Amino acid sequence: MATIEFDRVCKSYPGGIAAVDDLNLAIEDGEFMIFVGPSGCGKTTALRMVAGLEEISAGEIRIGGRRVNDLEPQDRDIAMVFQNYALYPHKHVRDNIGFPLRMQRISPAEIECRVREVSALLGIEKLLDRKPRELSGGQRQRVAMGRAIIRHPQAFLMDEPLSNLDAKLRIQMRVELVKLHRRLGVTTIYVTHDQTEAMTLGQRVAVLDRGRVQQVAPPRQLYLHPRNTFVASFIGSPPMNFLRGRLLGTGVDLGPVRLDLPTKCRVTDGGAEVLVGLRPESLRILPSGEDLADVLPAEVEVTEQLGAESYVYVRVPGLEVVEFGDRPVELTGALCARVDGLINLAAGDRITLAPRPELVRLFDVATSESRLADS
Numbered sequence: 001m002a003t004i005e006f007d008r009v010c011k012s013y014p015g016g017i018a019a020v021d022d023l024n025l026a027i028e029d030g031e032f033m034i035f036v037g038p039s040g041c042g043k044t045t046a047l048r049m050v051a052g053l054e055e056i057s058a059g060e061i062r063i064g065g066r067r068v069n070d071l072e073p074q075d076r077d078i079a080m081v082f083q084n085y086a087l088y089p090h091k092h093v094r095d096n097i098g099f100p101l102r103m104q105r106i107s108p109a110e111i112e113c114r115v116r117e118v119s120a121l122l123g124i125e126k127l128l129d130r131k132p133r134e135l136s137g138g139q140r141q142r143v144a145m146g147r148a149i150i151r152h153p154q155a156f157l158m159d160e161p162l163s164n165l166d167a168k169l170r171i172q173m174r175v176e177l178v179k180l181h182r183r184l185g186v187t188t189i190y191v192t193h194d195q196t197e198a199m200t201l202g203q204r205v206a207v208l209d210r211g212r213v214q215q216v217a218p219p220r221q222l223y224l225h226p227r228n229t230f231v232a233s234f235i236g237s238p239p240m241n242f243l244r245g246r247l248l249g250t251g252v253d254l255g256p257v258r259l260d261l262p263t264k265c266r267v268t269d270g271g272a273e274v275l276v277g278l279r280p281e282s283l284r285i286l287p288s289g290e291d292l293a294d295v296l297p298a299e300v301e302v303t304e305q306l307g308a309e310s311y312v313y314v315r316v317p318g319l320e321v322v323e324f325g326d327r328p329v330e331l332t333g334a335l336c337a338r339v340d341g342l343i344n345l346a347a348g349d350r351i352t353l354a355p356r357p358e359l360v361r362l363f364d365v366a367t368s369e370s371r372l373a374d375s
Contacts (some may be wrong), residue, residue, distance in 0.1 A: 030185045050189065079100075081141075094112075101150060123142070137166075177190075190202070239324065272365075278355055335353070
Protein backbone atom coordinates (compact mmCIF):
# COMPACT_ATOMS: atom_id res chain seq x y z
CA MET A 1 0.00 0.00 0.00
CA ALA A 2 1.11 3.59 -0.52
CA THR A 3 0.19 7.24 -0.55
CA ILE A 4 -0.43 8.97 -3.90
CA GLU A 5 0.47 12.63 -4.18
CA PHE A 6 -0.26 15.17 -6.90
CA ASP A 7 2.07 18.16 -6.58
CA ARG A 8 0.99 21.04 -8.86
CA VAL A 9 0.28 18.58 -11.67
CA CYS A 10 -0.79 19.94 -15.05
CA LYS A 11 -1.69 18.34 -18.37
CA SER A 12 -1.98 20.46 -21.49
CA TYR A 13 -2.71 19.43 -25.06
CA PRO A 14 -1.73 21.19 -28.29
CA GLY A 15 -3.67 24.41 -28.73
CA GLY A 16 -3.38 25.38 -25.08
CA ILE A 17 -6.15 23.06 -23.86
CA ALA A 18 -5.65 22.42 -20.13
CA ALA A 19 -7.11 19.03 -19.21
CA VAL A 20 -5.71 19.20 -15.65
CA ASP A 21 -4.70 22.52 -14.11
CA ASP A 22 -2.52 22.79 -10.99
CA LEU A 23 -3.77 19.63 -9.24
CA ASN A 24 -2.63 19.42 -5.61
CA LEU A 25 -3.94 16.42 -3.73
CA ALA A 26 -2.64 13.87 -1.21
CA ILE A 27 -4.35 10.48 -1.07
CA GLU A 28 -3.62 8.65 2.15
CA ASP A 29 -2.32 5.12 2.49
CA GLY A 30 -5.31 2.76 2.22
CA GLU A 31 -7.78 5.50 1.32
CA PHE A 32 -10.66 5.08 -1.15
CA MET A 33 -10.65 8.35 -3.11
CA ILE A 34 -13.26 9.24 -5.72
CA PHE A 35 -12.69 11.58 -8.67
CA VAL A 36 -16.08 12.83 -9.86
CA GLY A 37 -17.21 15.48 -12.28
CA PRO A 38 -18.86 16.05 -15.66
CA SER A 39 -17.44 14.79 -18.94
CA GLY A 40 -14.21 16.59 -19.84
CA CYS A 41 -13.44 17.74 -16.28
CA GLY A 42 -10.03 16.02 -16.20
CA LYS A 43 -10.76 13.12 -13.84
CA THR A 44 -9.76 10.32 -16.24
CA THR A 45 -6.71 12.27 -17.44
CA ALA A 46 -5.54 12.61 -13.82
CA LEU A 47 -5.97 8.87 -13.29
CA ARG A 48 -4.10 8.02 -16.49
CA MET A 49 -1.19 10.23 -15.42
CA VAL A 50 -0.89 8.19 -12.22
CA ALA A 51 -0.91 5.01 -14.30
CA GLY A 52 1.73 6.37 -16.67
CA LEU A 53 -0.62 6.26 -19.66
CA GLU A 54 -0.55 10.06 -20.06
CA GLU A 55 2.56 12.22 -19.97
CA ILE A 56 2.65 14.95 -17.30
CA SER A 57 3.09 18.49 -18.64
CA ALA A 58 4.18 19.97 -15.30
CA GLY A 59 4.37 19.08 -11.63
CA GLU A 60 5.12 15.81 -9.91
CA ILE A 61 3.29 12.60 -9.01
CA ARG A 62 4.58 10.45 -6.15
CA ILE A 63 3.51 6.93 -5.23
CA GLY A 64 4.71 5.77 -1.85
CA GLY A 65 6.95 8.83 -1.70
CA ARG A 66 8.71 7.88 -4.97
CA ARG A 67 8.58 10.27 -7.94
CA VAL A 68 7.05 8.36 -10.86
CA ASN A 69 6.90 10.98 -13.62
CA ASP A 70 9.42 9.16 -15.79
CA LEU A 71 8.64 5.56 -14.80
CA GLU A 72 7.03 3.18 -17.27
CA PRO A 73 3.52 1.95 -16.31
CA GLN A 74 4.79 -1.55 -15.49
CA ASP A 75 7.32 -0.09 -13.05
CA ARG A 76 4.80 1.85 -10.94
CA ASP A 77 3.37 -1.14 -9.03
CA ILE A 78 -0.25 -0.18 -9.65
CA ALA A 79 -3.19 -2.13 -11.11
CA MET A 80 -5.89 -0.59 -13.29
CA VAL A 81 -9.49 -1.71 -13.82
CA PHE A 82 -11.19 -0.35 -16.95
CA GLN A 83 -14.87 0.05 -17.81
CA ASN A 84 -14.55 -2.31 -20.79
CA TYR A 85 -13.05 -5.16 -18.66
CA ALA A 86 -10.09 -5.63 -21.12
CA LEU A 87 -10.18 -9.44 -20.81
CA TYR A 88 -8.51 -11.79 -23.27
CA PRO A 89 -11.47 -13.41 -25.10
CA HIS A 90 -9.58 -16.59 -26.03
CA LYS A 91 -8.35 -17.28 -22.48
CA HIS A 92 -10.29 -18.94 -19.67
CA VAL A 93 -11.06 -17.00 -16.50
CA ARG A 94 -8.24 -18.82 -14.70
CA ASP A 95 -5.73 -17.65 -17.29
CA ASN A 96 -7.09 -14.09 -17.41
CA ILE A 97 -6.72 -13.70 -13.66
CA GLY A 98 -3.30 -15.33 -13.52
CA PHE A 99 -1.85 -13.53 -16.55
CA PRO A 100 -0.01 -10.76 -14.59
CA LEU A 101 1.78 -13.41 -12.50
CA ARG A 102 2.85 -15.36 -15.57
CA MET A 103 4.38 -12.15 -16.91
CA GLN A 104 6.35 -11.96 -13.64
CA ARG A 105 7.50 -15.58 -14.17
CA ILE A 106 5.86 -16.80 -10.97
CA SER A 107 5.76 -20.59 -10.67
CA PRO A 108 2.62 -22.34 -11.98
CA ALA A 109 1.88 -23.80 -8.54
CA GLU A 110 2.01 -20.36 -6.91
CA ILE A 111 -0.15 -18.88 -9.67
CA GLU A 112 -2.80 -21.58 -9.23
CA CYS A 113 -2.83 -21.05 -5.47
CA ARG A 114 -3.27 -17.29 -5.79
CA VAL A 115 -5.88 -17.60 -8.55
CA ARG A 116 -8.00 -19.80 -6.31
CA GLU A 117 -7.50 -17.44 -3.37
CA VAL A 118 -8.60 -14.40 -5.37
CA SER A 119 -11.49 -16.18 -7.08
CA ALA A 120 -12.80 -17.28 -3.67
CA LEU A 121 -12.56 -13.70 -2.43
CA LEU A 122 -14.67 -12.53 -5.39
CA GLY A 123 -17.07 -15.48 -5.41
CA ILE A 124 -16.13 -16.69 -8.91
CA GLU A 125 -14.50 -20.05 -8.08
CA LYS A 126 -16.99 -21.90 -10.29
CA LEU A 127 -16.21 -19.71 -13.31
CA LEU A 128 -12.49 -20.46 -13.66
CA ASP A 129 -12.91 -22.77 -16.66
CA ARG A 130 -15.22 -20.45 -18.61
CA LYS A 131 -14.29 -17.90 -21.24
CA PRO A 132 -15.36 -14.22 -21.07
CA ARG A 133 -18.12 -14.68 -23.66
CA GLU A 134 -19.81 -17.15 -21.29
CA LEU A 135 -19.99 -14.60 -18.45
CA SER A 136 -22.43 -11.86 -17.52
CA GLY A 137 -21.29 -8.26 -17.25
CA GLY A 138 -20.98 -8.47 -13.49
CA GLN A 139 -18.97 -11.68 -13.68
CA ARG A 140 -16.60 -10.15 -16.24
CA GLN A 141 -16.03 -7.18 -13.98
CA ARG A 142 -15.19 -9.50 -11.07
CA VAL A 143 -12.66 -11.27 -13.28
CA ALA A 144 -11.12 -7.90 -14.23
CA MET A 145 -10.88 -6.99 -10.55
CA GLY A 146 -9.38 -10.40 -9.78
CA ARG A 147 -6.65 -9.81 -12.34
CA ALA A 148 -5.85 -6.51 -10.60
CA ILE A 149 -5.98 -7.91 -7.06
CA ILE A 150 -3.76 -10.92 -7.72
CA ARG A 151 -0.70 -8.71 -8.24
CA HIS A 152 -0.84 -7.31 -4.68
CA PRO A 153 -0.18 -3.79 -6.05
CA GLN A 154 0.47 -0.64 -4.05
CA ALA A 155 -2.67 0.97 -5.46
CA PHE A 156 -5.78 0.29 -7.54
CA LEU A 157 -6.87 2.72 -10.26
CA MET A 158 -10.47 2.25 -11.42
CA ASP A 159 -11.85 4.07 -14.45
CA GLU A 160 -15.68 3.93 -14.35
CA PRO A 161 -15.63 0.15 -13.85
CA LEU A 162 -19.40 -0.17 -13.32
CA SER A 163 -20.65 2.05 -16.14
CA ASN A 164 -21.48 -0.88 -18.46
CA LEU A 165 -23.65 -2.65 -15.89
CA ASP A 166 -27.42 -2.33 -15.45
CA ALA A 167 -28.80 -0.34 -12.51
CA LYS A 168 -29.49 -3.32 -10.22
CA LEU A 169 -26.07 -4.86 -10.81
CA ARG A 170 -24.33 -1.51 -10.23
CA ILE A 171 -25.90 -1.31 -6.77
CA GLN A 172 -24.75 -4.85 -5.97
CA MET A 173 -21.22 -4.20 -7.24
CA ARG A 174 -20.96 -0.95 -5.26
CA VAL A 175 -21.64 -2.90 -2.06
CA GLU A 176 -19.08 -5.54 -3.06
CA LEU A 177 -16.44 -2.91 -3.83
CA VAL A 178 -16.88 -1.33 -0.39
CA LYS A 179 -16.57 -4.73 1.31
CA LEU A 180 -13.56 -5.61 -0.84
CA HIS A 181 -11.76 -2.40 0.08
CA ARG A 182 -12.41 -3.01 3.76
CA ARG A 183 -10.79 -6.43 3.46
CA LEU A 184 -7.81 -5.44 1.32
CA GLY A 185 -7.21 -1.88 2.50
CA VAL A 186 -5.40 -0.95 -0.72
CA THR A 187 -5.11 2.71 -1.73
CA THR A 188 -7.70 3.25 -4.47
CA ILE A 189 -8.56 6.03 -6.91
CA TYR A 190 -11.96 5.53 -8.49
CA VAL A 191 -13.15 7.69 -11.38
CA THR A 192 -16.85 8.17 -12.07
CA HIS A 193 -19.33 10.69 -13.45
CA ASP A 194 -22.08 9.11 -11.33
CA GLN A 195 -22.54 11.09 -8.13
CA THR A 196 -24.41 8.19 -6.49
CA GLU A 197 -21.30 6.04 -6.86
CA ALA A 198 -19.20 8.91 -5.56
CA MET A 199 -21.34 9.44 -2.47
CA THR A 200 -21.73 5.76 -1.57
CA LEU A 201 -18.21 4.50 -2.29
CA GLY A 202 -15.74 7.21 -1.37
CA GLN A 203 -14.13 7.91 1.96
CA ARG A 204 -13.31 11.26 0.37
CA VAL A 205 -14.51 12.73 -2.90
CA ALA A 206 -12.66 15.16 -5.17
CA VAL A 207 -15.07 17.16 -7.34
CA LEU A 208 -13.43 18.39 -10.54
CA ASP A 209 -14.57 20.91 -13.13
CA ARG A 210 -12.64 22.15 -16.17
CA GLY A 211 -9.43 20.58 -14.96
CA ARG A 212 -9.46 22.04 -11.45
CA VAL A 213 -10.42 20.57 -8.10
CA GLN A 214 -13.44 22.41 -6.71
CA GLN A 215 -13.63 20.65 -3.35
CA VAL A 216 -12.21 17.58 -1.59
CA ALA A 217 -14.19 16.29 1.37
CA PRO A 218 -16.08 13.29 2.79
CA PRO A 219 -19.42 12.74 0.99
CA ARG A 220 -21.60 14.10 3.81
CA GLN A 221 -19.58 17.32 4.03
CA LEU A 222 -19.79 17.82 0.26
CA TYR A 223 -23.55 17.55 0.40
CA LEU A 224 -24.18 19.67 3.47
CA HIS A 225 -21.39 22.23 3.04
CA PRO A 226 -20.59 22.71 -0.66
CA ARG A 227 -17.78 25.17 -1.22
CA ASN A 228 -19.33 26.82 -4.29
CA THR A 229 -22.36 26.74 -6.57
CA PHE A 230 -20.78 24.18 -8.90
CA VAL A 231 -20.37 21.61 -6.13
CA ALA A 232 -23.81 22.46 -4.73
CA SER A 233 -25.48 21.96 -8.11
CA PHE A 234 -23.48 18.88 -9.16
CA ILE A 235 -23.76 16.93 -5.90
CA GLY A 236 -27.32 15.96 -5.06
CA SER A 237 -30.22 14.66 -7.12
CA PRO A 238 -32.40 16.58 -7.67
CA PRO A 239 -29.89 19.43 -7.41
CA MET A 240 -30.03 22.31 -4.97
CA ASN A 241 -32.52 25.12 -5.64
CA PHE A 242 -30.91 28.54 -6.08
CA LEU A 243 -32.87 31.74 -5.42
CA ARG A 244 -31.76 35.31 -5.98
CA GLY A 245 -32.03 37.43 -2.86
CA ARG A 246 -30.73 40.47 -1.01
CA LEU A 247 -29.25 40.51 2.48
CA LEU A 248 -31.36 42.35 5.00
CA GLY A 249 -30.28 42.43 8.66
CA THR A 250 -30.15 38.84 9.90
CA GLY A 251 -32.16 37.56 6.98
CA VAL A 252 -32.45 37.61 3.22
CA ASP A 253 -35.18 39.23 1.15
CA LEU A 254 -36.42 36.90 -1.60
CA GLY A 255 -39.13 39.23 -2.86
CA PRO A 256 -42.34 37.53 -1.78
CA VAL A 257 -40.86 36.47 1.56
CA ARG A 258 -38.00 37.21 3.96
CA LEU A 259 -36.05 34.28 5.41
CA ASP A 260 -34.12 34.30 8.67
CA LEU A 261 -30.58 33.00 8.27
CA PRO A 262 -28.59 30.64 10.50
CA THR A 263 -25.83 32.34 12.49
CA LYS A 264 -23.13 30.50 10.49
CA CYS A 265 -24.02 32.56 7.40
CA ARG A 266 -21.70 35.55 6.99
CA VAL A 267 -23.90 38.69 6.85
CA THR A 268 -21.50 41.62 6.98
CA ASP A 269 -22.71 43.59 3.98
CA GLY A 270 -26.41 44.34 4.29
CA GLY A 271 -28.08 45.03 0.96
CA ALA A 272 -25.72 42.81 -1.04
CA GLU A 273 -27.16 40.44 -3.63
CA VAL A 274 -26.67 36.74 -2.87
CA LEU A 275 -27.71 33.33 -4.12
CA VAL A 276 -29.75 31.35 -1.59
CA GLY A 277 -29.35 27.58 -1.78
CA LEU A 278 -32.10 25.25 -0.60
CA ARG A 279 -31.89 21.48 -0.93
CA PRO A 280 -35.22 19.85 -1.91
CA GLU A 281 -35.52 18.26 1.56
CA SER A 282 -35.11 21.67 3.22
CA LEU A 283 -38.58 22.63 1.95
CA ARG A 284 -41.44 21.02 3.86
CA ILE A 285 -45.15 21.29 3.26
CA LEU A 286 -46.77 23.34 6.02
CA PRO A 287 -49.75 21.42 7.48
CA SER A 288 -53.06 23.26 7.67
CA GLY A 289 -53.45 24.98 11.02
CA GLU A 290 -49.69 25.53 11.52
CA ASP A 291 -48.73 29.19 11.31
CA LEU A 292 -45.25 30.45 10.38
CA ALA A 293 -44.01 33.81 9.20
CA ASP A 294 -41.48 32.71 6.56
CA VAL A 295 -43.51 30.59 4.14
CA LEU A 296 -43.78 30.25 0.37
CA PRO A 297 -47.31 30.01 -1.12
CA ALA A 298 -46.86 27.72 -4.12
CA GLU A 299 -48.73 25.99 -6.93
CA VAL A 300 -47.84 22.42 -7.89
CA GLU A 301 -46.71 21.96 -11.49
CA VAL A 302 -45.25 18.43 -11.64
CA THR A 303 -45.07 15.55 -9.18
CA GLU A 304 -42.63 12.64 -9.53
CA GLN A 305 -43.75 9.80 -7.29
CA LEU A 306 -40.96 7.41 -6.28
CA GLY A 307 -42.76 5.34 -3.65
CA ALA A 308 -41.48 6.34 -0.22
CA GLU A 309 -40.93 9.92 -1.35
CA SER A 310 -41.97 12.31 -4.08
CA TYR A 311 -40.31 15.22 -5.84
CA VAL A 312 -42.74 18.10 -6.20
CA TYR A 313 -41.97 20.98 -8.58
CA VAL A 314 -43.81 24.17 -7.69
CA ARG A 315 -43.92 27.79 -8.71
CA VAL A 316 -43.95 30.68 -6.26
CA PRO A 317 -45.13 34.06 -7.62
CA GLY A 318 -42.42 36.73 -7.43
CA LEU A 319 -39.60 34.29 -6.59
CA GLU A 320 -36.54 34.47 -8.88
CA VAL A 321 -35.07 31.00 -9.37
CA VAL A 322 -31.55 30.81 -10.82
CA GLU A 323 -30.80 27.75 -12.96
CA PHE A 324 -27.62 25.67 -12.73
CA GLY A 325 -27.15 22.40 -14.57
CA ASP A 326 -29.43 20.71 -17.09
CA ARG A 327 -32.95 20.96 -15.71
CA PRO A 328 -35.65 20.49 -18.40
CA VAL A 329 -36.78 23.76 -20.00
CA GLU A 330 -40.36 23.05 -18.92
CA LEU A 331 -39.28 23.27 -15.26
CA THR A 332 -37.27 26.49 -15.58
CA GLY A 333 -38.17 28.75 -12.68
CA ALA A 334 -39.69 25.95 -10.57
CA LEU A 335 -38.67 24.95 -7.05
CA CYS A 336 -38.15 21.27 -6.21
CA ALA A 337 -39.24 19.92 -2.82
CA ARG A 338 -38.70 16.37 -1.54
CA VAL A 339 -41.84 15.30 0.38
CA ASP A 340 -43.44 12.19 1.88
CA GLY A 341 -44.57 9.85 -0.90
CA LEU A 342 -47.90 9.29 0.87
CA ILE A 343 -48.91 12.90 0.26
CA ASN A 344 -51.13 12.95 -2.83
CA LEU A 345 -50.52 16.06 -4.92
CA ALA A 346 -51.61 16.92 -8.46
CA ALA A 347 -50.84 19.71 -10.89
CA GLY A 348 -52.67 22.89 -9.90
CA ASP A 349 -52.85 22.09 -6.18
CA ARG A 350 -51.95 24.99 -3.92
CA ILE A 351 -49.63 24.30 -0.99
CA THR A 352 -47.51 26.27 1.45
CA LEU A 353 -43.81 25.48 1.76
CA ALA A 354 -41.79 26.28 4.86
CA PRO A 355 -37.98 26.43 4.45
CA ARG A 356 -35.83 25.06 7.25
CA PRO A 357 -33.57 28.00 8.23
CA GLU A 358 -30.73 25.76 9.50
CA LEU A 359 -30.37 24.27 6.00
CA VAL A 360 -30.22 27.58 4.14
CA ARG A 361 -26.96 28.11 2.26
CA LEU A 362 -25.64 31.44 0.93
CA PHE A 363 -23.35 31.96 -2.06
CA ASP A 364 -21.64 35.07 -3.34
CA VAL A 365 -23.09 36.25 -6.67
CA ALA A 366 -19.74 37.41 -8.06
CA THR A 367 -17.48 34.52 -6.99
CA SER A 368 -20.02 31.67 -6.56
CA GLU A 369 -18.22 30.84 -3.28
CA SER A 370 -20.06 29.82 -0.12
CA ARG A 371 -20.67 32.42 2.58
CA LEU A 372 -20.93 29.84 5.34
CA ALA A 373 -18.59 30.40 8.25
CA ASP A 374 -17.59 26.69 8.33
CA SER A 375 -17.12 26.06 4.62
